[in-house]
Amino acid sequence: MKHTSNELPASAPLLEVRDLYKTFGAAGRSKHGPIVAVGGVSFTLHAGECMAIVGESGSGKSTLARTLLRLVEADSGSVLYKGVDLLTLSRSEMRRQRRNLQMIFQDPYASLHPRQTVARLISEPWEIHPEVLDRAARPARIAELLAQVNLPQHFADLHPNQLSGGQRQRVAIARALALQPEILILDEPVSALDVSVQAQVIKVLMTLQERLGLSYIFISHDLALVRLVADHVAVMNRGMFVETGRTEEVFNNPQHEYTRSLLASSPALFELSSQAAQAVPGEQQPQFQEH
Ligand SMILES: Nc1ncnc2c1ncn2[C@@H]1O[C@H](COP(=O)(O)OP(=O)(O)O)[C@@H](O)[C@H]1O
Ligand SMILES: [Mg+2]
Known part of the structure; x- marks a missing residue:
C-alpha cells in the first residue's frame, strides 16, 4: 500500500531539518539560566529509512521530536517535509500536514x-x-x-x-x-515494556515499516535495539548531534568520544542484540499471550 500524495524525485529527502534550535527558560527568568534543549540540529530522512537518535536522558531527544511536529514551537530553523517548511505553516495548514507525521510515545x-x-x-x-x-x-x-x-x-x-x-x-x-502517515516518530516506544514484550512490539514495527514503506525516527537509549532496527544513527549530546552515520559504522568505528563512552557504558550490547534478533525472525504466528 503506497499513499504518497505529492510525488518526490527518488533522491530527495522526505524530511530535511536545518539548524533547529529550542531554548527553555528565557534569560533572567530561570535560576539556572536558559537551557538549550536543541542547539542547532540538522539532518535528512529519506523515504523508507529508519534513523535512530540516541543519547543520555536530558540530551534533548524528546524536545527535538516535539519541535518537528510543533508540539513544542522551535525558536528557529526549518523542518522541510517534502520541501514544505512545517514551522511556517498556519494552524490549519499544519493540521492538514500532521496526518503525514505521527508520533508514538513511551507511555501509551x-x-x-x-x-x-x-x-x-x-x-x-x-x-x-x-x-x-x-x-x-x-x-x-x-x-x-x-x-x-x-x-x-x-x-x-x-x-x-x-x-x-x-x-x-x-x-x-x-x-x-x-x-x-509516511513518517512515524517513535520516542522510546518500548522503554516502558518488559524485554520479552519489547521484542514483539519491535517486530510489529519492523514488519510495518517494510510493508508500508514507512520512515522512522526512532528515539532510544537502548543501543542494542538501535543497532537492530536503524539504518542511520545520530548521537545526541547536550542538544547537538555529535556524530551521525550508518549504524554499523557508528557502532564499529565511533569517531566521537561521547559515542565511545555511550557504547562503553552499554555492556549488554552484544548479548542483547543477539537475543532480540532471535525474537524477530520472519514469518512467525502471531502471539497474543503476553501480559
Ligand atoms: N517544557 C520544558 N521546560 C523546561 N525545560 C525543559 C522542558 N522540556 C525539556 N526541558 C529540558 O530540556 C532538556 C532536554 O530534555 P528532553 O528533550 O526531555 O531530553 P531527552 O528526551 O533526551 O531525555 C532537559 O534539560 C530538560 O530538563
Ligand atoms: Mg525523552
Missing part, C-alpha cells in the same frame, strides 16, 4: 482514553481528518489495522485497562497508522 496509557473502546480509539483520528476514510469503510479498516499490529479482532471491543502494556502500545501504533 497517557494517550489512550480509558473509557473508550479500542475501536473508538483507533477511529479517533478520522474525526479530525474525516477526508481520509468514508464512515462506511471504517469498520473494515479497523479490522485491518488490528491485524497489522498483530492483535486479535475481538480487541476492538476492549478498553485500555484490559490490555497489557505491549498490547496498548500496539493499539497506539494502529491509531497512528489510521491516517496513513
